[in-house]
Amino acid sequence: MGKTIAEKIFEMHLVDEPFGDVSVLRLDRVFCHEITTPTAIQDLMERGKDRVFDPDKIKVVIDHVSPAKDSKTALQGKILREWARRNGIQDFFDIGRNGVCHALFPEKGFVRPGFTIIMGDSHTCTHGAFGAFAAGVGTTDLEVGILKGVCAFKSPQTYKIEIIGTLGKGVFAKDIILKVIQELTVNGATNRVIEFRGNIVDGMSMDQRMTLCNMAVEAGATCGICLPDMTTVDYLWEFIQDQYHTKKEALDAFAEFRSDDDAAYEITRTIDVSDLEPLTTYGYKPDNVKPVSEMKGTRIDQVYIGSCTNGRLEDLRIAAKVLEGHIISDHVRGIVSPATPKIYAEAMEEGLLKIFMDAGFCVTNPTCGACLGMSNGVLAAGEVAASTTNRNFNGRMGKGGMVHLMSPATAAASAIKGEISNSGLYTGN
Amino acid sequence: MKEFKGNVLFLDRSDINTDEIIPARYLTEIEKIALKPHLLEDLKLDGFDPKKDIAAKSIVVTRENFGCGSSREHAPWALEVNGIHVVIAVSFARIFRQNMFNCGMPAIELPENEINDMFDLFSNDLTHISVDVEKEEIIVRSESHIKKTGFRMSSFDKALIQTGGWVGYADQHY
Numbered sequence: 370m371g372k373t374i375a376e377k378i379f380e381m382h383l384v385d386e387p388f389g390d391v392s393v394l395r396l397d398r399v400f401c402h403e404i405t406t407p408t409a410i411q412d413l414m415e416r417g418k419d420r421v422f423d424p425d426k427i428k429v430v431i432d433h434v435s436p437a438k439d440s441k442t443a444l445q446g447k448i449l450r451e452w453a454r455r456n457g458i459q460d461f462f463d464i465g466r467n468g469v470c471h472a473l474f475p476e477k478g479f480v481r482p483g484f485t486i487i488m489g490d491s492h493t494c495t496h497g498a499f500g501a502f503a504a505g506v507g508t509t510d511l512e513v514g515i516l517k518g519v520c521a522f523k524s525p526q527t528y529k530i531e532i533i534g535t536l537g538k539g540v541f542a543k544d545i546i547l548k549v550i551q552e553l554t555v556n557g558a559t560n561r562v563i564e565f566r567g568n569i570v571d572g573m574s575m576d577q578r579m580t581l582c583n584m585a586v587e588a589g590a591t592c593g594i595c596l597p598d599m600t601t602v603d604y605l606w607e608f609i610q611d612q613y614h615t616k617k618e619a620l621d622a623f624a625e626f627r628s629d630d631d632a633a634y635e636i637t638r639t640i641d642v643s644d645l646e647p648l649t650t651y652g653y654k655p656d657n658v659k660p661v662s663e664m665k666g667t668r669i670d671q672v673y674i675g676s677c678t679n680g681r682l683e684d685l686r687i688a689a690k691v692l693e694g695h696i697i698s699d700h701v702r703g704i705v706s707p708a709t710p711k712i713y714a715e716a717m718e719e720g721l722l723k724i725f726m727d728a729g730f731c732v733t734n735p736t737c738g739a740c741l742g743m744s745n746g747v748l749a750a751g752e753v754a755a756s757t758t759n760r761n762f763n764g765r766m767g768k769g770g771m772v773h774l775m776s777p778a779t780a781a782a783s784a785i786k787g788e789i790s791n792s793g794l795y796t797g798n
Numbered sequence: 799m800k801e802f803k804g805n806v807l808f809l810d811r812s813d814i815n816t817d818e819i820i821p822a823r824y825l826t827e828i829e830k831i832a833l834k835p836h837l838l839e840d841l842k843l844d845g846f847d848p849k850k851d852i853a854a855k856s857i858v859v860t861r862e863n864f865g866c867g868s869s870r871e872h873a874p875w876a877l878e879v880n881g882i883h884v885v886i887a888v889s890f891a892r893i894f895r896q897n898m899f900n901c902g903m904p905a906i907e908l909p910e911n912e913i914n915d916m917f918d919l920f921s922n923d924l925t926h927i928s929v930d931v932e933k934e935e936i937i938v939r940s941e942s943h944i945k946k947t948g949f950r951m952s953s954f955d956k957a958l959i960q961t962g963g964w965v966g967y968a969d970q971h972y
């Protein structure tokens with residue numbers, strides 16, 4: 370019997386199987402940010418264990434609230450900063466070099482096929498786009514990861530989701546993942562790995578695969594995962610060219626982490642996206658999904674383009690394409706946050722930021738900011754946002770606020786209209 | 799090992815997420831105790847008043863997929879500092895469930911019909927539950943009813959409860 374990619378990664382990283390049903394895995398990466406790590410650091414200090422298992426495998430960023438908005442967030446940054454220094458962690462990204470963790474770390478080349486990765490952040494599943502097993506964990510798991518370099522998981526039962534067909538114009542990875550979540554429901558993949566397969570996934574860029582894997586947790590999944598291929602090699606080439614003579618050689622090495630043809634899946638589901646329309650959410654759960662056409666006319670107060678889901682260069686390009694030559698509605702506040710300094714700089718060089726600004730958008734520095742309602746665009750009670758983020762929970766972007774999730778194209782079109790609206794990329798106008 | 803008994807807070811809804819259990823605006827707190835007044839502050843549940851309903855409760859009984867969403871361990875901490883050390887539900891989100899056991903607190907799954915029964919028989923009265931982790935047994939009691947229910951807990955989860963959580967366990971073993 371063949372094995373899935375997740376089973377292969379588990380086997381190669383197995384440290385212990387206490388009581389048989391749990392696998393304790395060796396970790397290749399422990400990622401940290403300033404919201405969930407300081408409590409772990411403090412606990413380690415109180416236990417007299419202020420040390421790290423391997424400073425090279427720990428990568429640290431301040432991203433959720435940046436720049437600090439008050440004394441408390443400043444203190445979180447300070448604790449993290451001093452800890453990283455004290456423990457010789459070289460890859461620490463402070464303000465000016467910081468960006469949204471799940472955009473920044475892949476961009477720095479920290480993620481590789483076959484890696485095991487944890488972070489005190491539920492959207493760590495994003496990194497599965499590279500063929501890694503990457504899972505969000507709580508602070509205690511993070512603390513043990515930092516100290517011991519291990520984490521415990523149940524066996525990686527896998528759902529194979531094949532995305533096939535031909536994707537229409539104006540329909541994007543975000544629409545696909547909303548469709549998947551609608552079908553699986555918010556807990557349909559709890560404790561499972563979702564392996565994304567099919568010709569559509571094969572044809573996706575790494576940016577798009579990251580959008581796809583990012584929201585796997587919204588269906589309850591531990592990790593979303595794509596098989597490594599030449600697209601993965603191309604993306605990583607600048608970081609791995611010393612290790613391999615040719616891209617082909619790298620591809621052959623990564624083939625070790627492709628699922629076998631006869632691997633066993635708990636469920637296999639095929640979704641043909643040929644007729645897929647752009648989608649958006651209503652209500653307070655990410656599986657409350659409807660076609661944009663059915664939600665059109667819903668008045669909005671704020672549009673947010675950014676986050677670990679859709680704050681990458683491709684996302685900004687698409688939104689700018691929709692916005693070019695238009696001005697956003699009088700009653701809409703448009704906010705765009707390029708997810709990393711590199712994306713920011715590239716968007717500037719390509720003239721995208723100018724398009725956003727000419728349309729009336731506020732361009733903020735890279736940060737999570739408004740996505741979790743902590744800074745940079747918090748909603749007032751009763752306000753409605755069209756957002757490219759990943760969670761529409763009650764109060765997520767501000768107490769009493771409502772969030773509709775959608776693709777950057779739909780968000781940009783909605784900003785122009787002042788209400789939820791399909792983009793011209795889809796309607797052909 | 800913590801105490802696993804006390805009065806029950808019934809939360810009659812599925813998919814209660816960690817943003818509702820403890821909103822992100824309080825994640826700037828470094829001390830767990832600062833979370834205490836904010837538990838379930840954003841919960842969308844008709845008739846629920848966090849100010850009144852949480853007081854003197856030690857066990858939550860709820861429905862499906864409790865604790866979905868963000869990985870924040872602030873959610874179990876917010877329960878813990880309010881003296882709530884057990885959650886009983888049809889199912890849990892993975893990270894929340896693990897966070898509970900990692901803190902040495904049981905997240906117990908019961909079949910849907912058992913949870914339905916609990917809501918039907920007990921949720922209108924002051925109800926007391928005691929959990930025996932060793933025997934894998936729950937006793938639910940109100941003025942008019944009493945019910946004994948078994949549950950399953952893996953050896954690993956039990957070991958986490960007994961050592962007070964994952965840091966202690968990992969420190970002993972790895």
Ligand code: SF4
Pocket residue numbers: 433469470471490492676677678736737738740741758759
């Ligand atoms: S952008 Fe939003 S979802 Fe992504 S890591 Fe930041 S807060 Fe979390």
